[in-house]
Amino acid sequence: MRIQVSRRSRSGRRFRSGGGSRLEEDLDCRRFRTRRRTRTRGRFRSGRRIQVVGGTRLEGPEFIFLQQQIQSDLSLISRNMESTGAETQIYSDELVYSDELVYSDELVFFVNGTKIVERDADPETTLLTFLRRRLGLTGTKLGCAEGGCGACTVMLSRYEPITNKLLHYSVNACLAPLCSLHLVAVTTVEGIGSVAGKLHPVQERIAKSHGSQCGFCTPGIVMSMYALLRNNPTPRMMDVEEAFQGNLCRCTGYRPILEGYKTFTQEGGCCGGKGRENGCCMTNGNGAVKTSEEDVDEATMLFNTAEFKPHDPTQEVIFPPELMNLSKGQKQKSLRFRGERATWFQPRSLDQFLRLKWKHPEARVVVGNTEVGIEVKFKNMIYPVILAPAFVPELNAVTHVHDGLVFGAACSLSHMGAALSRAVETLPPHQTEVFRAVLEQLRWFAGTQIRNVAAVGGNIMTASPISDLNPVFMAAGCKLTLTDKDGSRTVQMDDGFFTGYRRTIVRPTEILLSVHVPYSRKTQFVSAFKQSPRREDDISIVTAAMSVTFTPGTDVVEEMRLSFGGMGPTTVLATKTGVSLVGRPWGEELLHRACSSLAEEMTLDPSVPGGMASYRQTLTLSFFYKFYLTVLGKLRLQGVNVPEISSELVSATETFHPETPSSTQIYQAVPAGQSQDDVIGRPMMHLSAMKQATGEAVYCDDVPLYENELHLALVTSSKARARILSIDASAAERFPGVVRCLFADDIAGSNVTGVKQDETVLADGQVTCVGHVIGAVVADTQLHAQRAAKAVKIQYEELTPIVTIQEAIAAQSFYEPIRTIESGDLEAGLKQADHVLEGEIHMGGQEHFYLETNVTLAVPRGEDGEMELFVSTQATNDTQSRVARVLGVPANRVVVRVKRMGGGFGGKESRSTVVSTVVAMAASRLKRPVRCMLDRDEDMLITGGRHPFYGKYKVGFLNSGKVVALDVSYYSNAGNSRDLSLSVLERALFHMENSYSIANVRGRGYLCQTNLPSNTAFRGFGGPQGMMVAESWMSDVAVSLGRPTEEIQRLNLYAEGESTPYNQLLQGITIDRCWDECLSRSGYQQRRAATDLYNSQNRWTKRGVAMVPTKFGISFTATFLNQAGALVHVYTDGSVLLTHGGTEMGQGLHTKMVQVASRVLGIPVSKIHISETSTNTVANASPTAASASSDLNGAAVQNACAILLARLEPYKNRNPKASWEDWVKAAYFDRVNLTANGFYKTPDLGYSFETNSGRAFNYYSYGVSCSEVEIDCLTGAHKNLSTTIVMDVGKSLNPAIDIGQVEGGFVQGLGLFTLEELRYSPAGVLLTRGPGMYKIPAFGDIPTEFTVSLLRDAVNDKAIFASKAVGEPPLFLAASIFYAIKDAVMAARAESGVGGTFRLDSPASAERIRNACRDQFTKPFPPPEPGTFKPWSVQV
């Protein structure tokens, strides 16, 4: 702040402070003459006294303004006097103030107790960038940069002088502007504990409860929990769930995190839901049903709460005392920070604020930055002037007035929610109808971190058509106060307020001052509704609020306001409908009238942005119907004579209440007598879990910056198919910080790359998908590189793209070969069948959404073309060879190092080289280290995902239900290159019969060549797609026979000794055991009966149950990949360094490998260390994929350790009582080689498509799941009520890790089959880029009851220590949720008189569910005729 004051001392000497020139000469200068003098006295720190005489009794609004300024003059003049040696006493004859006030450019805040003083902080710098890049605090992660994943969660604390309270709240550091942190204490994950020091209980418990797999989400989750505990040391479970609404995890399936943290809650004090014996979860009815033949050797404890350190809230890090003093001691100064492109003003009074807005009408008011931050980051917006109202009391106040509550526009949503909740508790219910409707919307508004900072005014002023609060404010008739420097006006919030898409009547010089939320009247009822793809932290598809007021004592409508979001470019009022209902009684006739009027008034064009036109229109009626029933109930409660709602309709009025999940895990206990040192079969914690929980685990982008390091951003195609006419990088090169723009011509080696050598590193002449990498910009910072990359101008000649599978089929655009597997005699089988039916299903793709995006750091070594790469990749060897190729050097010059990944799931198997090759090329060209971490939107755009599949089938079956013939065709959308698509398709064919024995089969597979980014490996690798189609015809067969699907499935299950269509003999089959255990453990029959009963009693909510088996072949289908190596060094102190070819991506591979080495060497795990995976230790490693890594690398590790053990054997024999260290030393002095290589290749593999013979797989993993769901037929929303999984993982190496894989895989599958929808425009542009638009499962999506049982006594003689692979097989089991939904939809259709089989595509989104439940509300909105309109998105 600069304050410019002109004064004269008594001696007559002129004294000026705060600036060089006389202000009278300043154009903006204002002069206030005082009528009376007042004095401000003070004292220097040196003890000398000072007195300032200033003017008071000013007229007009300037009065307060001036008063405040005078307070701060003292310190300012003091400073100047000290430096100029002016006299001790000053009298001021005049005070001269200007709008151009004196600002402070000093940003003072604390990070983990350390004071930070920043001068002229850049308003565009986020807290996250500052923490990671400036302070090196890399524990806080970047997952999305848009507030949607929570990986960047930190806690902010501030002292509130008015209430004398400390406020602690979680925020997303990726959106928090650094400039907003003045006088704030920031606590990051590093600030609360460390492995070397002391772990905080929130860190310890998530680690020990196995809640951290890849660990990339863990610091964010830790900090959300920490912030909750700081405010509430003994929360309820629902508080915990609420605290996690803004956090995502892609690995764990959430269950272990909730289980671990339950121990902090009021509910979890006893056994944390684990007490099957103690009866905790059994008594509350949530425990799994025991099998009749309960195993005596089954174990259920995965962690021991007795090991947990107690949580002592008194031991928390204290708020920095200096900050407390600073916050208490001085009046806030106005702040101004000037950055590269923007200036941040934070004035300390409303008057200043308004003057600044008047002076800078284009200025953005920024409170939470949850809109503006997104616009700057993703929409390329530049806002040169930012006004922050944090110091303006009027904008932050909550005031109770006679007819409601008035919220300052800058009040955060959390603050607003708390005030409304208090009011609801204290006021009579009839007054708080509006408040409760707002609270209902707030419950599902974003996540906690967003609500803690986002302002109510920000929501209104953004004027988003899908704002969740605006409909309530409109329906309730809220009033807004708008103000500028010349005065205020109050306007009604109605449809006149919004003038167009994201536009309002607010004038540029005005701001929104406050929102008046009124009390409801005695006869007024208000409800709010929101339907979004995911319940938690998601934006609306349609959002609505409805208010009706009745003539007292009657059911006659006096006033009606219906407001909708998502039904036009603004929030809209259905005024016509509202008016037409006035004067009518609340009854059936009104309902019909309202529905037909709404159908006419709320129309949408089929091409509407966001798509789903029919669904959205249906929702308007569905919501109204819910409102109608709700009001009917309330009227009756008030004694008004209206018809009673029949009991089968009541569930339609119930609002969703999440239930706290309960879970059970069952596995085989280690045999009695197994040595305590032998950790095989024990639920050992992931070896990095503690480091992950403290933020000390180092991921690729956490490697400290090299001194001369550069950052790279990719230049990508905006066209799906085009010839490149010209590239103009001249503007980009002029951007600040840019070092070089690179294109195909800059490649020294070969530009040819890809699994099948059919791709370019950088596009050369043509592009074949949106996101095709064309070039790269290298600059001093990532931000500079990204900004410049957007400025590269490319001219294209556009060609017609092929985007969808159907377009590819029409154009016969297929990659060769077309695969076929055939066995038996299909024609004969179809003839033999009593029935033949045909069907089809489309299954959408899936984004990997590993929390850590693709990242590479390439460091040229300066000699002989050597290059060292730190890469987040599952494939070290492929990365090495592709990088060597692009650099034009032999592979021995390139070292690829992988410490760990923040998730991979197949997405970093072949596609990570899209980034690493370009980065290596740039580093080689510029001879400097170069780093690139893709932003989430870039990663989603460029790197492809799971293949969408379209399956068409003809199935022949007998009256008994036995399937005798299957003709199935698979079409996969491979994208613009072959990549791994053929292997994916082959695996789909290998799984086309799922677990069913069918005598006559023909399966064909087509790879559609399209102009989408190349699709690639993804957990399951085609298996889930293959089996999904199988379950579709299985369900059709059962429905057409009118028999329970479970019966038909059981009848067709494989039996021991049968062969697959590809002629592999099935031995050691356990699918029948899994089936029976799942059936009994889930209580399937009782569930089915209860579901049928429920469905008969409820019209608008329906339940469904389904079981699904899986049989998953284990091995790479490319035979040569089934090999692995290991390298083991034993050092003379006895410590062991273990290296193998597999990479750690959270799946616990390193932990299992250490367990293997520990058992073979007979030493504790503490003596064994894995540092990283690298190409210079284990060469030619196969990618960590195909679930086979524990099998392959485990055997290689076993081999190496056995070699070492054999070498040590003589020394052990010579001195059996000596220690490991002694034997090692003795061997060393005897000149024994203490390094060993291990190697393994899977025997007897090699399938031939030509002859349909040879073993495709080493063995199979089996599993069965049973799920129950409930759907809301009116909205399409669903609840996952229960899932029971029985999984055969052989003799588990580590039950905690294996159960983690089962649950994580299942929840990822749940996303695939019910939630995750990649939407592409007809032109091939991915529209869903980031967590805002693409929804992976969140905490609230997991089944309320979740039981996982690892099959006992299941010994596998084909893999290490009798274990089985587990990474991929469980994913498909989530199809049980999909088919349970289909079962429920079937019940809904039956009520509407629609029977028989029907097509339900995957994912079973809310839209698909709603559209499939046909009824009177869907009728007015039939799906638009394809071809008659241009859809917003297409099914690819």
Ligand SMILES: Cc1cc2nc3c(=O)[nH]c(=O)nc-3n(C[C@H](O)[C@H](O)[C@H](O)COP(=O)(O)OP(=O)(O)OC[C@H]3O[C@@H](n4cnc5c(N)ncnc54)[C@H](O)[C@@H]3O)c2cc1C
């Ligand atoms: C992850 C995520 C989830 C979200 N979920 C939801 C959701 O579920 N429902 C929903 O409705 N929205 C949602 N949003 C949108 C957003 O959070 C809200 O609109 C929020 O209320 C904006 O507040 P803010 O303080 O962050 O706005 P800012 O970004 O600080 O400002 C937003 C805009 O409002 C203007 N503005 C702010 N205050 C004033 C004022 N007093 N006078 C004049 N102009 C002003 C600013 O100039 C700016 O243009 C979500 C956003 C994110 C990032």
Ligand code: FES
């Ligand atoms: S990185 Fe901040 S929320 Fe995802």
Ligand code: FES
């Ligand atoms: S452990 Fe949560 S994202 Fe990996």
